Amino acid sequence: MIWQLDLAVLTLVVIVAIGSLMVKDLLGAAILFGAYSFMMCVLWTVMGAVDVAFTEASVGAGVSTVFFVAAVFRTSRRTKD
Amino acid sequence: MKIIGLVIAVLSGALLMYATVDFPAWGDPASPASTYLSPHFIEKSMEETSVPNIVTAVLADYRGYDTMYETTVIFSAGLACFILLRVFLREEPGERLYRHVLTGVTVRVEGAKLPLSDDFERIDAMWTPPDLIIKTVCRLLIPFIQLFALYVIAHGHHSPGGGFQGGVILGASIIVLAMSQDLRTAVRRMREKLDAILCAIGVLIYAGAGALCLLLGLNFLDYGALTPVLHCDAITARSHGILIVEIGVGVAVMCTMIWIYCNLSSMGKYDEGL
Numbered sequence: 001m002i003w004q005l006d007l008a009v010l011t012l013v014v015i016v017a018i019g020s021l022m023v024k025d026l027l028g029a030a031i032l033f034g035a036y037s038f039m040m041c042v043l044w045t046v047m048g049a050v051d052v053a054f055t056e057a058s059v060g061a062g063v064s065t066v067f068f069v070a071a072v073f074r075t076s077r078r079t080k081d
Numbered sequence: 082m083k084i085i086g087l088v089i090a091v092l093s094g095a096l097l098m099y100a101t102v103d104f105p106a107w108g109d110p111a112s113p114a115s116t117y118l119s120p121h122f123i124e125k126s127m128e129e130t131s132v133p134n135i136v137t138a139v140l141a142d143y144r145g146y147d148t149m150y151e152t153t154v155i156f157s158a159g160l161a162c163f164i165l166l167r168v169f170l171r172e173e174p175g176e177r178l179y180r181h182v183l184t185g186v187t188v189r190v191e192g193a194k195l196p197l198s199d200d201f202e203r204i205d206a207m208w209t210p211p212d213l214i215i216k217t218v219c220r221l222l223i224p225f226i227q228l229f230a231l232y233v234i235a236h237g238h239h240s241p242g243g244g245f246q247g248g249v250i251l252g253a254s255i256i257v258l259a260m261s262q263d264l265r266t267a268v269r270r271m272r273e274k275l276d277a278i279l280c281a282i283g284v285l286i287y288a289g290a291g292a293l294c295l296l297l298g299l300n301f302l303d304y305g306a307l308t309p310v311l312h313c314d315a316i317t318a319r320s321h322g323i324l325i326v327e328i329g330v331g332v333a334v335m336c337t338m339i340w341i342y343c344n345l346s347s348m349g350k351y352d353e354g355l
Contacts, residue, residue, distance in 0.1 A: 070346040
């Protein structure tokens with residue numbers, strides 16, 4: 001891939017990772033985590049690891065985000081710390 | 082305490098960064114893994130297993146044990162979620178809400194259940210009516226999602242994919258149904274007991290295929306032994322053996338995903354979902 005685009009995705013991965021740790025709203029953190037998974041999926045595809053990218057897309061960005069949202073729905077939305 | 086934690090985290094991060102310097106460069110042909118192991122897989126996997134996708138060949142054949150225990154781990158995760166969250170004893174609510182499907186009238190029933198006909202469906206206090214657009218779109222999409230998942234499982238030999246990914250997509254199709262309608266609709270399609278049994282059967286298919294090889298006189302998970310069962314030569318038997326265990330993985334993963342979702346989204350009560 002074009003290295004500028006690669007760099008942009010990589011920067012976004014770092015930003016989203018820090019954001020998902022920092023954000024107080026747990027639902028927002030879950031969504032950011034899904035975005036992180038998707039960016040990682042793009043990076044895996046660029047590196048030619050299509051199988052890993054496929055797993056990341058289905059498990060990381062898909063099902064685990066749903067699990068997080070379900071867990072947030074049944075507990076509390078805001079963190080105490 | 083916070084500062085000590087920060088110092089430890091930064092220090093171990095720096096040490097890890099420092100350690101990566103010793104690693105061979107990415108894609109270095111002279112690195113230990115690329116000198117004998119990778120070339121063997123790249124050159125021999127086609128003639129040894131007749132599977133074009135090397136990743137599938139490595140995961141299900143050369144590293145068969147690894148994948149078998151991964152499936153067991155997934156199964157254990159579903160089991161742990163079930164044991165932690167499932168509510169076995171629950172008090173029946175004093176009143177229940179029913180909705181007449183044809184007219185949309187909500188009926189509140191106190192005490193015992195009414196002998197209700199199929200025209201009434203049970204709803205919950207937290208229940209919100211499913212949106213028509215979401216409901217219709219999901220109803221149209223779910224068959225295609227499931228077809229794609231089956232393709233991913235069956236075509237894992239030739240293209241990216243395999244049991245894990247296909248199983249997750251299959252499970253996701255039921256989860257989409259549960260989210261677009263309600264959990265009870267999804268549970269009616271995929272009963273909890275069936276879910277748990279299929280989950281174990283998936284692992285059993287994998288381990289059973291391995292044990293069958295042992296019974297037929299070769300090593301555990303050495304699919305070449307399946308030749309007399311499948312009526313083909315040893316190399317094709319390896320390819321088919323991979324397909325059999327991929328189906329096992331797919332079934333186990335699909336059921337675990339549904340199982341975890343049902344327990345998580347209804348707090349183990351199986352009445353109302355997300």
